[in-house]
Amino acid sequence: MIVTLEVNGEPCAAEVAGFESLLWVLRERLGLTGAKDACLQGECGSCSVLLDGEVVCACLVLAADAEGARVTTVEGLAGGSEGELHLVQQAFVDAGAVQCGFCTPGLIVAAAHLLETRPGAGDAEVREALSGNLCRCTGYGAILRAVARAQSQATQGGAP
Amino acid sequence: MHIERPEGLDEALAALAADPHATLLAGGTDLMVEVNLTHRRPASVVALRRVPELREWDERMIGAGVSWARMESGPVTGLAQLARTVGSPQIRAVGTLGGNLGTASPAGDALPWLAALDAEVVLASDRGRRRLAWDEFLLGPKRTARQPGELIVGVQLPEALPPHQAFAKVGVRQAMVIATVNCCVVRDADGATRVALGAVGPTVRRARRAEALVSGTVRPSAAVLDRFEALVREEIAPIDDHRASAAYRRHAAGVLARRTLERCWS
Structure with missing residues (x-):
């Protein structure tokens, strides 16, 4: 299925298979490898992203249930064209x-x-x-x- | 996998009526761990986070979709105390009260509070609603009385919440920890006291003989507290597992129950 999201301010659509997590979609479908793939059980926080303004573990979000969500990853924090860090x-x-x-x-x-x-x-x-x-x-x-x-x-x- | 994302309660109940064995997804903090680590693959999912009715919270009823984060900053002492001990901020942002009930872990942190309050679980299907006492709903480890096609709508609270409520939990660290033992004690204005403990049996349990000993308007003496601790230890059925020995749990249960009871008197 196609899931539409707003990621780091940009609208995007990703092809999502059955049980993929938001983390998998960010990393493997959208090429955003900032959020890390580690414990896959919400213990380590290395996949933390903002989902509609809340910090969540992207590994525990079913991508298919993130339809319409606003996602900010670490890549979306650094500002502007000059590559200024957050x-x-x-x-x-x-x-x-x-x-x-x-x-x-x-x-x-x-x-x-x-x-x-x-x-x-x-x-x-x-x-x-x-x-x-x-x-x-x-x-x-x-x-x-x-x-x-x-x-x-x-x-x-x-x-x- | 087929997914339904209903945006209202009626729509959710219709989706469940059409597919009564669909797996329910709320915060995902239990289900997705199974998907990621044990490769659980439900055939169909009904995702509940868009259902506004489940997030309602009034004096007598807390919606199943209320998150730990809201409970933590909410007005109810015991509930706020226990919510603060669940997982991490990331887990509390999405995990829900209904999820804690639906998963029915013997260590679920909201369960001792619900048991101490004699709360009821409200279930709905497209055929109507029913209310079950907490001990009619929780049947065993990860087993509940929820029937196919039913949804946990929320919990019904007693008319007056106890003015004294205390929750405590022991685990290997402060954050991100499943309870080795958890305990909630509540004391009503008239002195009636109720004590519930988790992770010390197949489901949360009440220590009713211990409750009877300390209920009343006289502050328990040290000797009564000693007897109270001993009764709590007699009334539970802990097991040895990878988190702790039965002997440790029995000891900790007495200590936690005494401590939370004392907090209800301070």
């Missing part, structure tokens, strides 16, 4: 919050959503918001520093 992406670079990088797209999507919906989130709220995204390299310290940096830039327009 505030959160730049903060991850600056804080050295990336090691192997596999969890990074999911964390960036979750952190960008947090910044957008609850810009003043405190430390406990940030940890809670990122609790569905596993990282096996960093120990999370640098990731939390990156989010704090992005928050500070978003609210004060300057680095901490």
Whole structure:
């Protein structure tokens, strides 16, 4: 069947077979490999995308049920023609919050959503918001520093 | 696979009447795990996320399609406490109360709260509606009284919600964890107390002798609390599995029940 979606602001139609997940369609049909294919059971968060404005695990969305949905992947966060990174992406670079990088797209999507919906989130709220995204390299310290940096830039327009 | 995406309750019930054995899809957080990992391949799916009636929530009835995220930020203490412990933000954004009932895991986190409230499950088909008490609906691990062609519409709550409600859960970490034991205690204004525990038997169960011991208007003494813990441990039937031993569950159930009871007095 054909499923029509809005992905990163662009309308698109994808051929979908029976049980394919939104993650599979994004990666294999639309060539958007930012969201990662890892646990396939909603445990790791590496496939996190925005679906109609909510952070979800794309591996747990039946593509056929996403008909008409608005999807934002990590590829859709970076701005404009000059290839400028999203505030959160730049903060991850600056804080050295990336090691192997596999969890990074999911964390960036979750952190960008947090910044957008609850810009003043405190430390406990940030940890809670990122609790569905596993990282096996960093120990999370640098990731939390990156989010704090992005928050500070978003609210004060300057680095901490 | 055939999929129906009804946009209203009548349309959903018609789709189910035409295909009574269709698999129901709400948030997908259980079904898609089976699709991805055990290669479950239902012949047909009725997807429910576009049905607005299932997302309704008023004083006496919570729609089956209400998400954990809404329960977490909602006005009902016990429900908010338990919703916060489910999965991760990604899971809570889409997972639903009806899904927790439909899946009927012995560890389902909403189930002890529903049992402690003596809530009823409202089922609908194109032939009408019926209401089942929680223990008529939950029959065993992943087994419910839902018949082919029926849909869980929501849960019917008692007229007055208990002013004191507490939920607690033990698992190997704080986020993304299935309960090793979960427990809900509620206390009415007149002192009537109800205690329900999950993951300690084939379905959620009430510790009725323990309830009788602590119901009333006198704050339980330390000696009564000791006896309460012991009764809770007698009234459950935990098993050994890959998450915990029966002995650990029995111990944890007593501790959690005592703790949640004490919260209902503070």
